[in-house]
Amino acid sequence: MPDSQVMEKLVSLCKRRGFVFQSSEIYGGLNGAWDYGPLGVELLKNIKECWWREMTFRQNIEGIDAAILMHPRTWEASGHVENFTDPMVDCRQCKSRYRLDILFEEVSAKKQKEILRELDPERFKGQQRDEAVLKEFQTLAEGSPGAILAAMSCPNCGNRGTFTEARKFNLMFKTFVGPVEDSGSVVYLRPETAQGIFVNFLNVQSAARQKLPFGIAQIGKAFRNEINTKNFLFRTREFEQMEMQFFCRPGTDVGHFEYWREQRFAWFLSLGIPQENLRWHRHEPGKLAHYAKDAYDIEFKFPFGWGEIEGIHNRTDYDLSRHEEFSGKNMKYFDEASKEKFIPYIIETSAGASRSFMAFLVNAYAEEEAPTAEGGKELRVVMKFHPDLAPVKAAVFPLVNRDGMPEIARKIEDDLRRRLRIFYDDSGAVGRRYRRQDEIGTPFCITVDSETLENQTVTVRDRDSMRQERIASDRLCDYLLKKTTPRAEGNPVRGQ
Ligand code: GAP
Numbered sequence: 001m002p003d004s005q006v007m008e009k010l011v012s013l014c015k016r017r018g019f020v021f022q023s024s025e026i027y028g029g030l031n032g033a034w035d036y037g038p039l040g041v042e043l044l045k046n047i048k049e050c051w052w053r054e055m056t057f058r059q060n061i062e063g064i065d066a067a068i069l070m071h072p073r074t075w076e077a078s079g080h081v082e083n084f085t086d087p088m089v090d091c092r093q094c095k096s097r098y099r100l101d102i103l104f105e106e107v108s109a110k111k112q113k114e115i116l117r118e119l120d121p122e123r124f125k126g127q128q129r130d131e132a133v134l135k136e137f138q139t140l141a142e143g144s145p146g147a148i149l150a151a152m153s154c155p156n157c158g159n160r161g162t163f164t165e166a167r168k169f170n171l172m173f174k175t176f177v178g179p180v181e182d183s184g185s186v187v188y189l190r191p192e193t194a195q196g197i198f199v200n201f202l203n204v205q206s207a208a209r210q211k212l213p214f215g216i217a218q219i220g221k222a223f224r225n226e227i228n229t230k231n232f233l234f235r236t237r238e239f240e241q242m243e244m245q246f247f248c249r250p251g252t253d254v255g256h257f258e259y260w261r262e263q264r265f266a267w268f269l270s271l272g273i274p275q276e277n278l279r280w281h282r283h284e285p286g287k288l289a290h291y292a293k294d295a296y297d298i299e300f301k302f303p304f305g306w307g308e309i310e311g312i313h314n315r316t317d318y319d320l321s322r323h324e325e326f327s328g329k330n331m332k333y334f335d336e337a338s339k340e341k342f343i344p345y346i347i348e349t350s351a352g353a354s355r356s357f358m359a360f361l362v363n364a365y366a367e368e369e370a371p372t373a374e375g376g377k378e379l380r381v382v383m384k385f386h387p388d389l390a391p392v393k394a395a396v397f398p399l400v401n402r403d404g405m406p407e408i409a410r411k412i413e414d415d416l417r418r419r420l421r422i423f424y425d426d427s428g429a430v431g432r433r434y435r436r437q438d439e440i441g442t443p444f445c446i447t448v449d450s451e452t453l454e455n456q457t458v459t460v461r462d463r464d465s466m467r468q469e470r471i472a473s474d475r476l477c478d479y480l481l482k483k484t485t486p487r488a489e490g491n492p493v494r495g496q
Contacts, residue, residue: 003303010365011232013381017440019043019361019391020233032229032237034354039440042391042421044240044357048219050388051242051351053486054267060214061244062204066196068221069187074195075172077326078319083290084191085168088227089149092164094157099227100166104141104148106155112137115151171224173237189223194348196220197245198319201331201344205247212333212344213248213256219353231304233358240353245346247333250317253293253345257314261296264310264349268298268356272386273363277301281308291318300359309359310351317343360389364441370466373431383441384464392442393420393484397433399449401426409448412458412473420480438463443484446476 014020018037022029036044056063075081087100107115109130116124116136124136141148149163173189176182190196197216204216219242229235248256261280268278283295293316297308320343324331332341361383370380387393396413398405406426413424423442425433430447437445445461452458457470460479471479 006303006362006365007232009381010361013365013439014040014361032226032235034233034236039391040357043360043385043389044353046389046391047356047360048240048242048353050271050486051267051353052217052219055215055217055242055244055349058215060210061217061246062208062210062214063217064197064200064204065218065220066193066200068190068223069177070190070195070199072187073326074199074323075188077322078195078198079290079322080172080188080191081170084172085170086227087145087166088169089163089166091154091157091159091162093159093162094154096154096156097227098155100145101141102228103152103155104137104145107137107152109133115148116140118151119147169225169227171226173223173225190221191224192222192350193218193220193241193243194245194319194350197243198323198346199327201245201247201320202333205333212335213246213252215244215246217242217244219243231302231307233354234302234304234307236354239355242351242353242356244349245315246348247344247346249335250342250345253314253316253347256347257294257312260347260349261312264312264351265298268300268309268359271360271389272384273300273359277363279306281306289313291315300362302359302362307355309355310349313348313350315346315348317345319346320344360385370435370438373429380435380438382438382463385441385443387443387484388486390441390443390484391421392423392437392440394444394446394480395423395425395433395437395442397424397430397445397447398426399430399447403450404453405448405450408452408473412446412448412476416477416480419477420484434461434466444480 017039019040021035021037023033023035024030052063055061088097089100089103090097113124113133116133119140145166149166150161152163153160154162172191174186175189176185177187178185197218200216204210205214219240221238222241223238226235226237229237246256246260265278265280269275277300279299281297281299283292283297288295292313294314296312298310298312299306300309320331324343331343333344334341364383364385366382366384368380368382369377372378394416396409396416398409409424409426413422416422423437425436427433434445441463443463445463447459447461449459451470452473456473458473458476459468460471460476461468
């Protein structure tokens with residue numbers, strides 16, 4: 001199936017089955033904002049729950065939930081006021097706005113050759129290999145973007161030479177506190193959750209009586225006024241992050257960095273993303289963020305190409321030093337054993353909850369042949385979510401709506417509902433009920449049939465193998481809890 005079709009099918013399934021809706025759809029929607037529906041909110045919650053357990057069920061990681069609005073000096077100290085910008089150009093003709101790097105990225109290899117030949121006919125007249133052209137084009141894009149812009153047509157209106165010069169555009173959303181909208185009352189919607197952790201470093205350390213090395217984890221909303229929102233949930237203006245900042249003694253940072261890289265990659269594997277759909281991207285030295293000494297992204301193979309789902313950074317002592325400088329408050333750690341005072345280094349693991357949501361959706365989507373009750377074959381769409389992530393853990397069906405089966409099925413539903421998300425369905429043939437559950441990724445379907453009336457067993461059908469087994473109805477709850485909730489034994493108390 002072509003990749004563009006997968007995305008179309010997913011977006012449509014998300015709306016039809018209640019995973020994701022366009023924000024304020026009745027008003028035509030709002031670009032870069034999405035609403036999570038009844039199933040989406042469960043999936044997102046399960047992703048966050050798995051992350052929270054993975055990160056905070058350790059003896060040296062504490063959690064916090066900091067405010068979205070922070071003192072505006074925070075963002076001067078962090079470097080966001082100065083550096084959190086994207087270069088942007090407008091088309092004077094149709095007023096479309098583009099992020100410069102993305103505009104250049106989307107120029108085809110053929111078009112790149114044409115532009116280079118036009119700018120320097122002598123040098124580029126012969127046939128060149130695509131990689132060589134790509135390199136030349138990149139060098140020119142970084143050195144003199146204006147020359148390329150003058151030779152390019154606007155992708156929207158097709159007019160040539162209509163681009164403005166590139167300008168810096170800060171991605172932070174501004175708003176005001178209090179009744180007066182002047183420069184003294186400006187605050188920002190946080191563009192990352194990390195700063196709420198840094199400014200609370202000593203509060204958490206002393207309240208929780210932690211010693212280095214230790215980490216602070218947080219899940220929360222972040223906002224970025226992205227110039228181009230695209231690819232469904234991939235780049236949005238409002239999204240959620242799951243971040244952990246690990247504080248350590250300078251000199252031990254490289255070891256901790258490697259440890260967390262390995263841990264974070266393993267987390268995605270443990271939730272069912274195969275190795276071949278994940279890869280590392282290391283930031284080249286010249287392209288590191290202003291605060292980083294080393295950085296790797298975990299990338300997932302989306303239908304539209306590889307895209308970052310989590311960044312792991314060695315942030316050195318940049319953040320705490322800057323907060324010490326801008327606030328005038330001590331941000332040093334006192335090491336009791338050596339009686340030394342120093343600013344710790346920070347290793348950051350920063351995952352997007354919304355981007356991970358999208359990766360888990362894409363990863364789960366499958367179309368397969370399935371047998372029909374009449375002995376034929378039909379196509380089934382099945383979301384093969386890891387059971388810990390599945391929004392609904394089990395569905396309960398009475399085989400027929402008579403002979404006492406609905407009453408038993410309702411009783412089973414009531415018992416299970418106390419512990420798990422359950423769906424009850426008594427309409428249509430059982431095969432059709434299976435298909436409806438497959439499409440939302442329910443791992444188990446329980447059917448009450450005539451044998452249940454005799455021996456209190458039910459059939460439990462597995463979503464992926466489609467095999468059925470008989471289980472005593474009073475064992476169902478334990479069986480499902482074991483198979484569909486994050487397992488405590490998978491999370492022993494850990495340090496590092
Ligand atoms: N504190 C570091 C930080 O924020 P980042 O690489 O800018 O680093 C971390 O963001 C993660 O947040 C990304 O890997 C991605 O999963 C998610 N993210 C960033 N911008 C996003 C956006 N506009 N929409 C959705 N997710 C985004």
